[in-house]
Amino acid sequence: MDELAQLNSFRSEVPAQEDLRAEAERLMAGISAPARSGFRRLALRAALAGGLAAAVGTAVFVVQSPPAPVPPPPMIRTVAAVEVLSRAAEHAGSRPELHPRPGQFLVYESQSMGTSGGDGGVWLSRSKRTIWLPVEGSAVKGVLQEELLAPLPYPGHTLPPAARAEQALVGKPGRPDRAADFDDRAEFLRNDYAYVSKLPTDTDGMRKHLYTQVPNDGLQDYEAWNRVGGLLDESYLPAAQRAALFRAAATIPGVVTVKEAQDAAGRKGIAAAIVSPNGVREEYIFDRKTYDYLGRRGVVVDAKLADAPVGSVVSSSAQLKVSVADSAPIVE
Amino acid sequence: MSETSPADSAVITRSRQEPEVFAEIFRRHAPEIKRFVVRRLGLDVAEDVVAETFLAAFRQRGRYDLVRHSALPWLYGIATNLIGRHKRTEARQLNLLARTGVDPVTEPFTSRSDERLSAQAVRQRLAAALAALPAGHRDVLLLVTWGGLSYTEAAEALGIRVGTVRSRVNRARAKIRKELGGTDPTALVIEEVRHG
Numbered sequence: 001m002d003e004l005a006q007l008n009s010f011r012s013e014v015p016a017q018e019d020l021r022a023e024a025e026r027l028m029a030g031i032s033a034p035a036r037s038g039f040r041r042l043a044l045r046a047a048l049a050g051g052l053a054a055a056v057g058t059a060v061f062v063v064q065s066p067p068a069p070v071p072p073p074p075m076i077r078t079v080a081a082v083e084v085l086s087r088a089a090e091h092a093g094s095r096p097e098l099h100p101r102p103g104q105f106l107v108y109e110s111q112s113m114g115t116s117g118g119d120g121g122v123w124l125s126r127s128k129r130t131i132w133l134p135v136e137g138s139a140v141k142g143v144l145q146e147e148l149l150a151p152l153p154y155p156g157h158t159l160p161p162a163a164r165a166e167q168a169l170v171g172k173p174g175r176p177d178r179a180a181d182f183d184d185r186a187e188f189l190r191n192d193y194a195y196v197s198k199l200p201t202d203t204d205g206m207r208k209h210l211y212t213q214v215p216n217d218g219l220q221d222y223e224a225w226n227r228v229g230g231l232l233d234e235s236y237l238p239a240a241q242r243a244a245l246f247r248a249a250a251t252i253p254g255v256v257t258v259k260e261a262q263d264a265a266g267r268k269g270i271a272a273a274i275v276s277p278n279g280v281r282e283e284y285i286f287d288r289k290t291y292d293y294l295g296r297r298g299v300v301v302d303a304k305l306a307d308a309p310v311g312s313v314v315s316s317s318a319q320l321k322v323s324v325a326d327s328a329p330i331v332e
Numbered sequence: 333m334s335e336t337s338p339a340d341s342a343v344i345t346r347s348r349q350e351p352e353v354f355a356e357i358f359r360r361h362a363p364e365i366k367r368f369v370v371r372r373l374g375l376d377v378a379e380d381v382v383a384e385t386f387l388a389a390f391r392q393r394g395r396y397d398l399v400r401h402s403a404l405p406w407l408y409g410i411a412t413n414l415i416g417r418h419k420r421t422e423a424r425q426l427n428l429l430a431r432t433g434v435d436p437v438t439e440p441f442t443s444r445s446d447e448r449l450s451a452q453a454v455r456q457r458l459a460a461a462l463a464a465l466p467a468g469h470r471d472v473l474l475l476v477t478w479g480g481l482s483y484t485e486a487a488e489a490l491g492i493r494v495g496t497v498r499s500r501v502n503r504a505r506a507k508i509r510k511e512l513g514g515t516d517p518t519a520l521v522i523e524e525v526r527h528g
Contacts, residue, residue: 003508007477009451010458013441017366017378020358026383027358030390031351 021288022259025083084257084272084286085250091291092243098236100193100324105132105142107325108234110295111264112317113152121160122307124152124314126264131179131234132328136194142179143328147172155300155312176329188212189227191235201240206248221253225274225282228252232284232293236322249284261285263295265318271297279305280314295319340403344396354390357403362386364404365411368478373418374425374437381418385411400488408479409489412471423463430460454512461511465504472497473504 100106109130116125126149133142151166153159188209190196200206210224228249231237237245249255254274261271263285271283279302285294298315300306308314340357347354365385369378388410389403396406415422429435433452462470475486476497483501487494 003505003512004477006454006458006512007473007508010455011371011435011438013438014367014371015441017363017370020362020366020382022379023362023366023383023386024355024358027355027386027390030387031354 025257028083082250082255084270084291085246085255088272088286088291088293089243089246089250092246093239094290095239095292097239098322098324100135100236102136102194103326104135105325105328106135106193106236107132107321107323108236108319109321110234110317110319111149112315113264113313114315115154116151116166117154117160117162120162122154122157123159123163124154125163125166126151132325133179133192133234136192138183138185138190138192139180140178140183141328143176143331144179145176145329146174148174155308155314156303157308176331178331186213189230191231193236196231196235196237196241199237199241199244201244203244203247203251206241206244207251210248210252219277222274222276222282224252225249225255229282229284229296233296233317233319256281258283258299261297262316263297263318264316265295265320267294267318269294275301277305279303293319339401341396341398341401344393344403345398347390347393351390354393357389357407358386361404361407365407368408368474369411369415371437371478372415372474373422375440377418377421381411381414384414388414405481405485405489408475408481408485409491412475412490416467416471419467426459426463430456430463435459457511458508461508464511465507469500469504472500476501 098106107130109128111126111128113124113126115122117123127146128149129144129146131142131144133139148166148169150170151159151163199209207224210227211220214220214223228245231245249272252274255272256274258271258273258281260268261273261283262268267285267287269285269287271285273281273283275281276298279300280298281301283297283299285297286292287294295318296316297313300308300310300312300314303310306314340360343353343356347357362382366378366382369381369385373381385407389407392410396403400406425436429437433456435455465473471490472486472492475481475489476483479486481489483494483497487497490497
């Protein structure tokens, strides 16, 4: 072999690169940046749909890059968020569907973290929980079993003494209890299966549903975004409604993409997000390959508003499993 | 490319009026450009370089010379310029391979390279030789070998004269030949197998 042949076989084990989603997204963002009209974006999505589907769909080689020692700050792009949610919509039907019947329960296992506290200071409460929710009707007939995990200090603060009560319960799973003593949600906020399986399956209809009776107070898009979460966490939508939900979410103004996100269970993915009035970026995280919904995360973008350093995580969840059961545990 | 699909130059012309059409250029060439960049810099940096390459190409599409039917040399040229910003990364990885035999660039793809061991000594010397080349010479050599560009295309890509391409390739080849021929690589392989 001469030196050119040697050189040609050098690093030739690097395979053809099929996974170009990140690059494609950035190109799309660049292409549509100057022209902000919705029409342009739609045209762009249509143009890319055919071409990129080939590049993305045929990924045959799963690439595991070694973990970087210090994670780079997440890259945020606007237009591409539409793409994340569109893909989630396209993948909505790719899993075997659950078909719960009236009288049965949907069982959700999840892990979450959120702010707790009051006068005694703030901290982050964490728990793992399983909830049995009736297929039809309010959560009052639901059953909840929860296990506390060690509380964490709220970013930039110390763990206050008031958090000790939680600390003492770590490792002691609670007994199954009633999920709710009352459930007086407005009709349009219901998320039981019987209700959500009748929601519209078209983008427009679902969008109207998300904005039902939202006051026009400047926070309406954030409210609509929250309602998307209400239909994702501890909720199960048939594939058609799920696809419509993601398509409708993509129409909410201000949605951005977060390239690297992590749910409460440490699973990594790509996220669509909106910045809350509290200076927190509220992310919905999806698996990078399957576009399954993984969970939520809240990341501080305004230290003053959130009273925590920029980049710190102040809330999260992970939807770990959903299944169907004929009954819920007996509550004493 | 099939006979019915328009040449890159036609696509780029259209993309000047309809920017989204530029996605077609990405679809055609991004996989090849990315493989090239991965071979030079590894996966971690490649994503950024490839994204920047196509964004830069998109912004410069107005200046694209429509006489050139294939956009590939142009894209390779932009990619090579951007790779230049990561000279240190490239050198560090090559030097690591030369010293230790561990190649951070190909590590994620190990399953395919069982035959690698036999050529280990050659790989280490190649890495050392590539690292020692002047950046401009390495750029030309890799465009011609890994990129498969002709001397004319490489000259177009880098904006240098064909004569310069030729002389750089020849000098780079000579250096590599010298490095590879310095000692008998086979002897070293046997040595390593015995120890391993």
